[in-house]
Amino acid sequence: MKYIFMLVLIALAPDFLAQETCVFTLTGTVKDEHDDSVLPFSEIRLLNTPIGTVANENGGFVIRNLCTSQFKAVISHIGCDPDTISFSLEGDTALTFYLEHHAELLKALTIEAKQPHKDIASRVELNERDLASNSGEGLADLLDDLQGMQMLNTGSNISKPVIHGMHSNRLVIMSDNTKLQGQQWGSEHAPELDPMSVQRLEVVQGASSLRYGTEAMAGAVIAHSADITKERKLNGSLQTGFSTNGQKGLASVALQGALLKKAPLFFRVQGSAINAGDLKAPDYYLLNTGKKEWNGSGRLLWKGENFGIDIQYKLLSTELGILSYSHIGNLSDLEKAINSAEPLNPSDSFSRTMNSPRQAVQHELTSARAYWKANLRNELQLNVSRQYNKRQEFDRSIFSDLQVADLQYEITTYQADIQYEDRIRSNYKYEIGIASETQANTYTGRFFIPNFRNYTVGLFTIHHLNFGAWELEGGVRYDYKWQEAFMYRQNELYSPIRTFDGISSNIGVSREWKKWVAMFNAGRAWRSPSINELYSEGLHHGVAAVEFGVETLDEERMTSATVAISGNAIELFGIAMDVNATAYAYYINNYIYLLPTLPSTLTIRGAFPTFNYTSTDAFFRGLDANVRIMPHKNLDVIFGAEIVRASDPNSEADLVFIPPNRFDGRVNFSFWKKKPATHQIGVSVAYTARQNRVPDGVDYAPSPNDFILFGGEISGDFIIFNKRPHYSFRVENALNASYRSYLNRLRYYADEPGQNFILTLKIPF
Amino acid sequence: MNIQRVKQLSIIAFLAIAASCKKDDDQPNIPQPIINEPESITSVELHFTAQDGSSTFHADWDDPDGLGGDEPTIESIVLDSGMTYDVEVSFLDRSSGTSEDLTSEIEEEAAEHIVCYSLDASTENVLEIVSTDSDGTYGVGLNSEWQTKDIGSGNLSLTLKHQPDGIKDGTCDPGETDVEVIFPISIQ
Numbered sequence: 001m002k003y004i005f006m007l008v009l010i011a012l013a014p015d016f017l018a019q020e021t022c023v024f025t026l027t028g029t030v031k032d033e034h035d036d037s038v039l040p041f042s043e044i045r046l047l048n049t050p051i052g053t054v055a056n057e058n059g060g061f062v063i064r065n066l067c068t069s070q071f072k073a074v075i076s077h078i079g080c081d082p083d084t085i086s087f088s089l090e091g092d093t094a095l096t097f098y099l100e101h102h103a104e105l106l107k108a109l110t111i112e113a114k115q116p117h118k119d120i121a122s123r124v125e126l127n128e129r130d131l132a133s134n135s136g137e138g139l140a141d142l143l144d145d146l147q148g149m150q151m152l153n154t155g156s157n158i159s160k161p162v163i164h165g166m167h168s169n170r171l172v173i174m175s176d177n178t179k180l181q182g183q184q185w186g187s188e189h190a191p192e193l194d195p196m197s198v199q200r201l202e203v204v205q206g207a208s209s210l211r212y213g214t215e216a217m218a219g220a221v222i223a224h225s226a227d228i229t230k231e232r233k234l235n236g237s238l239q240t241g242f243s244t245n246g247q248k249g250l251a252s253v254a255l256q257g258a259l260l261k262k263a264p265l266f267f268r269v270q271g272s273a274i275n276a277g278d279l280k281a282p283d284y285y286l287l288n289t290g291k292k293e294w295n296g297s298g299r300l301l302w303k304g305e306n307f308g309i310d311i312q313y314k315l316l317s318t319e320l321g322i323l324s325y326s327h328i329g330n331l332s333d334l335e336k337a338i339n340s341a342e343p344l345n346p347s348d349s350f351s352r353t354m355n356s357p358r359q360a361v362q363h364e365l366t367s368a369r370a371y372w373k374a375n376l377r378n379e380l381q382l383n384v385s386r387q388y389n390k391r392q393e394f395d396r397s398i399f400s401d402l403q404v405a406d407l408q409y410e411i412t413t414y415q416a417d418i419q420y421e422d423r424i425r426s427n428y429k430y431e432i433g434i435a436s437e438t439q440a441n442t443y444t445g446r447f448f449i450p451n452f453r454n455y456t457v458g459l460f461t462i463h464h465l466n467f468g469a470w471e472l473e474g475g476v477r478y479d480y481k482w483q484e485a486f487m488y489r490q491n492e493l494y495s496p497i498r499t500f501d502g503i504s505s506n507i508g509v510s511r512e513w514k515k516w517v518a519m520f521n522a523g524r525a526w527r528s529p530s531i532n533e534l535y536s537e538g539l540h541h542g543v544a545a546v547e548f549g550v551e552t553l554d555e556e557r558m559t560s561a562t563v564a565i566s567g568n569a570i571e572l573f574g575i576a577m578d579v580n581a582t583a584y585a586y587y588i589n590n591y592i593y594l595l596p597t598l599p600s601t602l603t604i605r606g607a608f609p610t611f612n613y614t615s616t617d618a619f620f621r622g623l624d625a626n627v628r629i630m631p632h633k634n635l636d637v638i639f640g641a642e643i644v645r646a647s648d649p650n651s652e653a654d655l656v657f658i659p660p661n662r663f664d665g666r667v668n669f670s671f672w673k674k675k676p677a678t679h680q681i682g683v684s685v686a687y688t689a690r691q692n693r694v695p696d697g698v699d700y701a702p703s704p705n706d707f708i709l710f711g712g713e714i715s716g717d718f719i720i721f722n723k724r725p726h727y728s729f730r731v732e733n734a735l736n737a738s739y740r741s742y743l744n745r746l747r748y749y750a751d752e753p754g755q756n757f758i759l760t761l762k763i764p765f
Numbered sequence: 766m767n768i769q770r771v772k773q774l775s776i777i778a779f780l781a782i783a784a785s786c787k788k789d790d791d792q793p794n795i796p797q798p799i800i801n802e803p804e805s806i807t808s809v810e811l812h813f814t815a816q817d818g819s820s821t822f823h824a825d826w827d828d829p830d831g832l833g834g835d836e837p838t839i840e841s842i843v844l845d846s847g848m849t850y851d852v853e854v855s856f857l858d859r860s861s862g863t864s865e866d867l868t869s870e871i872e873e874e875a876a877e878h879i880v881c882y883s884l885d886a887s888t889e890n891v892l893e894i895v896s897t898d899s900d901g902t903y904g905v906g907l908n909s910e911w912q913t914k915d916i917g918s919g920n921l922s923l924t925l926k927h928q929p930d931g932i933k934d935g936t937c938d939p940g941e942t943d944v945e946v947i948f949p950i951s952i953q
Contacts, residue, residue: 234771255771255775257772259776267775269775269778298778300776328942329927329941329942329943329945330942330945332942332945333941344939345930345932362787364786364787366786386786388786388789390787410791412789440793442792442793443797451794451795451796452793453793453794484794486794495794602828602836602837603831603837604808604809604826604828604831604944605943605945606945606946
């Protein structure tokens with residue numbers, strides 16, 4: 001049915017009306033609204049016409065042979081939000097367009113309704129400023145503030161983003177055009193991405209997520225690199241931060257500019273370091289929760305008018321301590337830990353020493369992207385990349401601490417894809433693409449997952465069409481995956497081959513009514529079982545469980561429907577407000593999860609509970625909403641709510657580890673609002689309910705109680721020498737509340753960190 | 766500073782890190798043999814010597830292939846009533862096909878380890894076990910004296926605890942469990 005609809009979409013694309021004699025010329029310049037600097041190489045498109053151009057390096061552009069008419073121009077510049085500007089043309093005209101380079105301060109949902117051909121899906125993002133204020137936080141911690149997102153923790157410094165209750169293999173993380181690939185199947189494996197190398201984080205769902213492959217079931221998180229073409233002369237920035245809890249220090253330096261005079265060749269080098277010691281819960285230190293991280297990245301970009309090439313290299317190297325109390329010997333130790341209100345041997349002093357258990361991870365990403373724009377309508381893109389990921393896990397050993405990893409994985413991933421986008425008519429564009437990937441994985445030490453090699457190929461097409469206030473979007477994707485695993489069974493080499501394939505599709509429609517936009521999206525998605533779900537065999541330290549993969553598992557297939565409504569700058573009782581609400585339902589066939597299985601596994605450390613991967617059906621549904629009220633031009637009040645339910649429709653049992661309900665509120669007051677500099681002070685309160693919907697016999701301990709956290713922030717920027725340094729001073733868990741989070745896998749052992757004061761500075765130069 | 770020089774240095778830095786591409790030297794199609802955790806204990810042996818010299822024997826708990834694979838083999842402890850035995854426990858690593866005795870390493874770190882014995886309800890009144898060795902402050906339990914008082918049968922559980930950083934207090938409560946095995950026991 002969907003495919004028929006797609007054909008109709010293509011066939012309906014209307015022809016242009018015959019045009020009158022057109023002789024006028026529009027000349028213009030695109031500038032930054034804040035400092036009046038020119039924005040080179042911006043794209044200018046005239047809405048409802050096939051006309052467009054790209055500004056030169058001085059921000060100037062010329063469009064000839066225009067007719068007398070009312071125009072709407074869409075101006076976009078890499079790294080900032082496109083803007084739509086209306087004007088009428090009755091002769092040769094010169095205009096200056098100003099682009100807002102710093103988007104709103106809020107981490108609120110922004111449905112990008114103002115652009116044509118926008119993706120029909122709820123889309124949320126964090127901009128440069130949000131990232132600067134929160135620098136030093138992990139990717140998941142940053143995303144946690146966005147509507148519909150929560151995080152899954154293993155202790156305090158390993159966290160993964162969760163969208164609508166789904167994570168790990170049901171979520172894709174993109175570093176620009178490269179799909180981040182490591183050992184993301186593990187809930188205690190954090191994404192290997194340095195947030196300080198990123199300018200903007202975006203969450204994409206709906207048809208556009210078809211670009212990112214089969215694992216983008218819940219959506220894709222896209223980490224966009226900084227726009228380095230904005231300024232030609234050598235410039236850079238220094239970011240530093242300090243947190244009292246854990247005495248965490250961080251620094252990041254970036255240097256960028258144009259390499260050659262008169263040529264659009266730009267470079268950037270960036271490096272960052274983080275050093276943190278043991279975190280502190282209100283009543284005790286969390287022994288062995290330090291972190292040391294070094295990251296570096298480099299980039300070369302040729303950004304010509306028709307042709308460009310972008311080469312990037314990123315290296316992340318991190319060492320993480322894992323809460324000592326969580327490394328338990330056996331089930332009786334776990335029971336003892338659960339029955340004790342405090343860790344059995346709480347630490348009362350701060351330390352930067354990191355002992356086992358710990359993890360050391362290195363991730364290297366090398367990518368090249370080339371594009372070719374034959375004319376302004378279309379673009380051909382080629383991406384190739386290589387990633388190498390080495391993960392070492394050091395268990396606490398019986399005797400003196402050996403410096404040999406008990407477990408090591410090395411996974412190398414190559415990706416290559418080609419995409420072609422064509423804006424055939426002013427109101428219709430399509431994209432086609434082919435994506436390929438191959439991976440090789442090896443392990444050393446204790447067995448948990450086998451060696452494997454896989455090949456994946458996918459084909460997709462996405463179409464966008466708009467009729468006035470209506471936008472339509474649809475896409476289809478086919479993927480095929482071949483995988484061979486290598487392991488020993490009874491001392492014989494065993495190398496099973498599995499193949500997986502499936503179709504993903506998505507269709508969306510949106511309608512705009514003045515300040516309101518309504519959106520509906522429906523889709524099918526799938527993913528292949530991950531390597532651990534098929535073949536894992538081993539003890540999961542920290543959760544005292546033996547996990548067994550089941551090699552006959554089949555693909556997970558999901559049907560989804562999402563409805564969203566948003567109102568921008570609407571007025572209610574004379575008060576301006578933004579309203580966003582999203583409701584969603586996901587039905588998954590063959591949903592793979594861990595089922596407790598008898599008998600327990602007898603080992604020399606006693607009997608361990610045993611879990612087998614198994615599949616059932618799952619039904620996820622939920623609601624996210626937020627309202628931003630602006631009673632005064634300097635005052636914002638924001639309320640948010642996130643509710644998700646997940647159950648097995650066959651047994652009617654609830655699924656385990658689903659985010660509990662969360663409600664939050666925030667008040668921000670802006671002061672010294674002397675454009676472009678602004679300062680603001682805010683307080684926030686977040687209430688997380690107790691998760692009462694839990695299945696029987698899966699978890700060891702009851703859900704932790706509900707909790708309320710308070711926070712505060714003062715942040716802003718100055719203008720000094722035409723630059724805008726940014727500062728922020730925050731407090732997290734301001735009342736030093738003792739609490740445990742249901743989504744933290746180490747909640748059996750210790751409380752979450754207590755009060756934390758954080759100061760960050762970003763100084764451009 | 767010479768801007769051109771800065772740019773050159775940046776490019777050199779970029780090329781230098783980009784050139785340090787790391788590589789996995791292992792072949793996916795040749796997995797390495799499964800190695801258990803380094804120095805993992807796979808076997809526990811209890812060596813009994815009757816104080817009257819009438820008998821010596823041992824009872825073993827053995828799981829050389831570790832987690833999964835074959836089930837452990839567990840021997841029963843059979844004692845005569847009214848006797849006193851000197852018992853020595855050894856911990857072995859048999860994962861690599863050979864037998865490596867790890868007991869001496871525990872002796873070296875005696876202040877961080879303790880071996881505890883606990884009896885179930887049906888045997889706790891017919892057998893008494895006391896440690897006969899010491900780390901200077903507390904017993905270790907690698908050597909012990911077992912006194913049988915009456916006939917009965919049940920289960921004996923042996924636990925090896927790792928109690929580093931001065932948390933050892935002579936009881937089995939603190940620390941992390943390295944070994945926890947159960948032997949069937951009968952006193953005739």
